[in-house]
Amino acid sequence: MGNGTGGSKGPILVVGGGIGGLAAALSLSRSGQDVVVLEKAAQFVEIGAGLQLAPNATRILASLGLMEAIREVGVFPNRLRLKTALTDENLTSLDLGEGFIQRYGAPYVVMHRNDLLRILLEGCQAQPSVELLPGKEIKEVENDADGVIATCADGSTYRGRALIGADGLWSTVRKRLSDDAPVCSGYVSYRGTVPTERTTAHAPLDEVVAWIGPGLHYVQYPLRSGNLYNQVAVFRSDQYLQGKEDWGNSEELEEKFSVTCEHIRTAMPLLGRDHRWPMYDREPIGRWTDGNITLLGDAAHPMLQYLAQGACQAIEDANAIGVAFDRESGNIGKALNVYEQARTLRTARVQRNARLWGDMWHIDGAGRLMRDELFSRRDVDDHSHIEWLYGKRDPLAASD
Amino acid sequence: MGNGTGGSKGPILVVGGGIGGLAAALSLSRSGQDVVVLEKAAQFVEIGAGLQLAPNATRILASLGLMEAIREVGVFPNRLRLKTALTDENLTSLDLGEGFIQRYGAPYVVMHRNDLLRILLEGCQAQPSVELLPGKEIKEVENDADGVIATCADGSTYRGRALIGADGLWSTVRKRLSDDAPVCSGYVSYRGTVPTERTTAHAPLDEVVAWIGPGLHYVQYPLRSGNLYNQVAVFRSDQYLQGKEDWGNSEELEEKFSVTCEHIRTAMPLLGRDHRWPMYDREPIGRWTDGNITLLGDAAHPMLQYLAQGACQAIEDANAIGVAFDRESGNIGKALNVYEQARTLRTARVQRNARLWGDMWHIDGAGRLMRDELFSRRDVDDHSHIEWLYGKRDPLAASD
Numbered sequence: 001m002g003n004g005t006g007g008s009k010g011p012i013l014v015v016g017g018g019i020g021g022l023a024a025a026l027s028l029s030r031s032g033q034d035v036v037v038l039e040k041a042a043q044f045v046e047i048g049a050g051l052q053l054a055p056n057a058t059r060i061l062a063s064l065g066l067m068e069a070i071r072e073v074g075v076f077p078n079r080l081r082l083k084t085a086l087t088d089e090n091l092t093s094l095d096l097g098e099g100f101i102q103r104y105g106a107p108y109v110v111m112h113r114n115d116l117l118r119i120l121l122e123g124c125q126a127q128p129s130v131e132l133l134p135g136k137e138i139k140e141v142e143n144d145a146d147g148v149i150a151t152c153a154d155g156s157t158y159r160g161r162a163l164i165g166a167d168g169l170w171s172t173v174r175k176r177l178s179d180d181a182p183v184c185s186g187y188v189s190y191r192g193t194v195p196t197e198r199t200t201a202h203a204p205l206d207e208v209v210a211w212i213g214p215g216l217h218y219v220q221y222p223l224r225s226g227n228l229y230n231q232v233a234v235f236r237s238d239q240y241l242q243g244k245e246d247w248g249n250s251e252e253l254e255e256k257f258s259v260t261c262e263h264i265r266t267a268m269p270l271l272g273r274d275h276r277w278p279m280y281d282r283e284p285i286g287r288w289t290d291g292n293i294t295l296l297g298d299a300a301h302p303m304l305q306y307l308a309q310g311a312c313q314a315i316e317d318a319n320a321i322g323v324a325f326d327r328e329s330g331n332i333g334k335a336l337n338v339y340e341q342a343r344t345l346r347t348a349r350v351q352r353n354a355r356l357w358g359d360m361w362h363i364d365g366a367g368r369l370m371r372d373e374l375f376s377r378r379d380v381d382d383h384s385h386i387e388w389l390y391g392k393r394d395p396l397a398a399s400d
Numbered sequence: 401m402g403n404g405t406g407g408s409k410g411p412i413l414v415v416g417g418g419i420g421g422l423a424a425a426l427s428l429s430r431s432g433q434d435v436v437v438l439e440k441a442a443q444f445v446e447i448g449a450g451l452q453l454a455p456n457a458t459r460i461l462a463s464l465g466l467m468e469a470i471r472e473v474g475v476f477p478n479r480l481r482l483k484t485a486l487t488d489e490n491l492t493s494l495d496l497g498e499g500f501i502q503r504y505g506a507p508y509v510v511m512h513r514n515d516l517l518r519i520l521l522e523g524c525q526a527q528p529s530v531e532l533l534p535g536k537e538i539k540e541v542e543n544d545a546d547g548v549i550a551t552c553a554d555g556s557t558y559r560g561r562a563l564i565g566a567d568g569l570w571s572t573v574r575k576r577l578s579d580d581a582p583v584c585s586g587y588v589s590y591r592g593t594v595p596t597e598r599t600t601a602h603a604p605l606d607e608v609v610a611w612i613g614p615g616l617h618y619v620q621y622p623l624r625s626g627n628l629y630n631q632v633a634v635f636r637s638d639q640y641l642q643g644k645e646d647w648g649n650s651e652e653l654e655e656k657f658s659v660t661c662e663h664i665r666t667a668m669p670l671l672g673r674d675h676r677w678p679m680y681d682r683e684p685i686g687r688w689t690d691g692n693i694t695l696l697g698d699a700a701h702p703m704l705q706y707l708a709q710g711a712c713q714a715i716e717d718a719n720a721i722g723v724a725f726d727r728e729s730g731n732i733g734k735a736l737n738v739y740e741q742a743r744t745l746r747t748a749r750v751q752r753n754a755r756l757w758g759d760m761w762h763i764d765g766a767g768r769l770m771r772d773e774l775f776s777r778r779d780v781d782d783h784s785h786i787e788w789l790y791g792k793r794d795p796l797a798a799s800d
Contacts, residue, residue, distance in 0.1 A: 356766050365759055367766065367770065371770050373774060374773060
């Protein structure tokens with residue numbers, strides 16, 4: 001891999017029109033760049049249900065001018081709460097009210113993934129310098145003397161000054177940069193929404209609640225101005241460990257959650273079972289740039305969802321790359337370098353901590369007892385464990 | 401198993417002249433009973449090195465009139481301390497000074513196992529009602545109309561009103577009462593003493609220090625008025641898990657501890673390697689009395705050593721059986737029943753907690769991080785976790 005010498009012609013190509021890709025397009029266009037977004041699907045849509053946006057992401061979304069739109073559809077919970085999945089006991093909580101917003105300079109928001117995508121899409125559509133091209137599946141990307149060239153499955157080619165692979169966990173662009181593979185956690189997730197008035201058991205409607213237990217957890221929170229209710233069930237599949245092909249199926253879901261508290265068992269009949277997400281991440285990598293090609297979001301640093309930072313870190317990436325291009329607009333290689341250095345340590349820390357957080361949630365035995373005691377004794381005003389994640393920081397600081 | 405109807409003739413037979421057996425003999429003789437102690441070995445000696453006596457045991461030893469003798473050879477540490485085995489960092493400590501002694505009504509003492517045995521032996525020898533018979537290996541024990549009859553390997557038989565099996569982990573007497581087997585923990589322990597002036601690395605001489613780490617721990621404290629220094633190394637044997645016969649050997653010891661902090665590695669060359677103790681316990685059982693035959697100490701409730709309560713609980717047993725005979729002297733069956741009811745819940749809790757405590761010491765990963773944080777944050781004056789164990793209690797209370 002060589003250093004980018006800085007292609008001088010054409011737009012910046014963004015491969016992938018998900019949350020990370022569109023946020024990057026918006027951020028880059030605001031830095032004066034022309035952007036072409038190449039999206040495989042025929043439409044810009046997100047699958048999945050709810051999404052949590054911590055202040056490290058909402059600060060950026062606010063700076064992109066999107067808070068008004070978010071306020072129309074998002075929910076601003078007053079509290080994150082952890083409870084025990086087996087006995088429905090409170091462990092600890094985090095107040096998200098005025099003090100939290102003051103401290104971090106932005107609110108905690110939960111919203112439907114597709115609502116955020118639509119808001120980002122409308123933001124991009126409002127920018128003349130962003131071109132959105134659905135139905136463009138990338139087959140190959142290459143550096144060349146003028147920058148990069150991307151070849152699509154339909155035979156079309158696109159030239160640009162630089163290319164950002166924002167094509168997710170199974171990224172095609174990443175293959176050029178690393179021969180690693182996604183790491184399967186053996187956990188599977190079921191997610192879905194239900195109209196709030198149809199729920200059979202819900203938590204207080206101003207809270208995001210996670211019930212945590214041995215090898216499983218359950219999450220509930222409201223979406224779309226409180227009209228939709230989001231539910232997530234996650235468990236470690238024994239059948240995965242046994243090498244069974246159909247691991248994590250709905251029978252295993254029922255059996256795993258049969259030991260949980262009444263609240264969860266009452267709520268579960270309305271949990272969506274149409275689709276399930278086996279959960280993967282990857283090991284952090286120290287370099288994800290080659291010449292004028294770089295990565296962003298899950299393509300660069302896929303993570304387990306236990307810190308609810310997948311979208312947030314993609315949005316941080318998007319902001320950093322915009323700021324990097326703003327600062328180093330004359331030298332693409334330098335801009336990509338600055339971006340990479342700003343993001344590798346930080347996202348590696350989030351990846352590592354997401355795994356650790358999952359281990360803490362799902363631990364059993366002596367570890368579970370100590371966890372419950374540690375969490376129960378926690379001073380609810382203590383932010384020492386999340387300041388590093390939610391706190392304000394220089395988007396280009398090469399630190400974690 | 402029938403209820404004891406109360407043999408009317410003969411002494412109480414105690415099978416096993418270890419710490420528990422001799423403490424029981426002393427306690428019973430002070431309750432006015434005649435006692436015969438049948439010990440397999442040719443002499444009354446203990447193998448092993450240091451021994452920790454918490455106030456739940458020293459209160460009883462004081463009531464047996466032994467504190468003066470203990471004071472001559474024991475060490476009264478000022479502090480129990482937990483550190484990390486890999487990084488030698490302080491986790492938490494427990495002050496054993498005046499406040500502790502006031503609270504529990506007796507001091508924390510560490511001493512050589514054989515010194516305690518000698519003190520108990522001298523106590524028994526001073527009691528005309530205690531007969532000490534070494535070289536008596538028990539082959540069979542039976543209830544009969546007059547009480548019990550014990551048959552030895554040398555063909556001799558002994559009759560008594562009741563019989564107490566205090567014959568340790570591999571108890572012969574227990575076989576009559578339960579067909580369970582010892583449970584191997586897969587951990588092995590190396591123990592030894594060295595003259596204090598020859599030590600290569602020792603902790604403060606007024607402390608009992610345990611360095612805890614993933615799958616291993618190391619303990620140091622002074623003995624015999626500070627002239628001897630006690631060291632214990634314990635680790636989980638991978639070779640045990642692999643089914644190897646020679647598991648837990650000294651090569652495995654070296655390899656396991658090669659990752660520990662400099663203090664431990666400096667101290668280890670002087671750790672005794674002549675003998676090793678694979679570590680066993682058993683599942684708690686709810687009944688350990690049959691007619692006029694009962695169990696005591698490790699024969700009744702062998703436990704892992706992580707709470708340092710093996711000898712202490714045997715001493716509690718000895719006290720309880722003495723008090724039970726004192727109270728129910730006319731009815732042996734009732735006395736044994738009261739003793740059993742007073743001890744089964746209590747010792748089961750200690751057995752269970754000893755395992756749990758071991759799991760907490762040896763945990764790795766997320767559990768280790770949470771343990772370290774929980775222990776580091778602990779208020780050193782908080783006794784809520786040990787009050788149940790060290791606090792004063794009715795010796796015949798049928799509670800845990």
